[in-house]
Amino acid sequence: MTLDRQPQEKRSEVHGIFEKIAGYYDRMNSVMTLGRHGSWCREVATRAAPGRGGHLLDLATGTGAIALQAARKYPATAVTGADFSGEMLRxxxxxxxxxxxxxxxxxxxxxxxxxxxxxxxxxxxxxxxxQDLEGVLREQHRVLKPGGRLVVLETCPPSGLVKPVVTWGVRVIVPLLGQIVARDRSSYSYLESSTLAFASPERVAGVLREIGFQDIGWRKKFFGTNVILWAVKPD
Structure with missing residues (x-):
């Protein structure tokens, strides 16, 4: 989850947040999703389907939730977990x-x-x-083999009739949980704001399509606050 093309100050700020929250990252993911995060990581690994003897790259691996699921599901696959946070990797x-x-x-x-x-x-x-959504996805397209799959777990800005309620919940409950569970309201205030400001699945799918991916789809999770997207690099 590195931010090389963002201003250095912003990159340093976000890097510092993820270094800081590494110790309670798993606990907060579980609490904020009412325990669903683990099943989403398993679904991401399942949809990746690298094939026997293949190679899988898990980006923004954090504390390794998706990478470890992939390694368990595909023991004959070489799994690499990459992240910009040394503390997360530790x-x-x-x-x-x-x-x-x-x-x-x-x-x-x-x-x-x-x-x-x-x-x-x-x-x-x-x-x-x-900041450079397209540039980061182009890098992923580049390192994929023809026919390779991309599977993304992301937050999703609320929409539809539940938008006011979900927006209120994200703005109030996420920082509050950060204070109660992690004693760190400020870091989770950033995560709340980045969730509400992020692109819709439709926009991400449009970028994937422009880059050259095909067979693009997605499934929203947890009242539309999270989403799993997938795409294939053409043969």
């Missing part, structure tokens, strides 16, 4: 099964991999933290 390396994953500190805007290196790319909550 905690990922301590988890059961972490030895099955290659952990790497990397910049999502300039991935240190050759063209067509991976059969699948997954990511969790990366795109809302970057």
């Amino acid at each position: 905690r990922a390396r301590t988890k059961p099964g972490a030895g099955a994953v290659r952990w790497l500190q990397a910049d999502a805007t300039r991935l240190p991999f050759g063209d067509g290196s991976f059969d699948a790319v997954t990511e969790g909550y990366l795109l809302r933290n970057v």
Whole structure:
């Protein structure tokens, strides 16, 4: 979830937030989603379907939730978990099964991999933290092999009849949970604002289509506040 093309001050601020919240990141994800986060990570890994002997890259891996699910589901696949936060990666390396994953500190805007290196790319909550959405997705398109799959777990701005209620909940409850669970209201105030300001699935799908992805789809989760998107790089 690196932000190289953003102003340095903004990049440093966001990097500092993720370094700070690493110790309670998993707990807060579980609390904020009423325990659903783990099942979403399993769905992302399932949809990636890298194939036996393939290579999967999990970007914005954080503490490794999706990467570890992929490694368990596809033991014959080489899984790489990459993140810009060293503290997140340090905690990922301590988890059961972490030895099955290659952990790497990397910049999502300039991935240190050759063209067509991976059969699948997954990511969790990366795109809302970057300024150059198209540039980051182009990098993922570049490192995917023809026929490779991209699967994205992201927050989703509320819409429809429930928008006022959900917006209120995100603005009030997320920072409050940050204060109660993590003793850190300010970091989760940022996450609340980035959730409400992020692009709709329709917009992300449009960018994916412009880049050259096909077979694009998505499924909203948890009152429309989260979404799983998927796409395929053409053969």
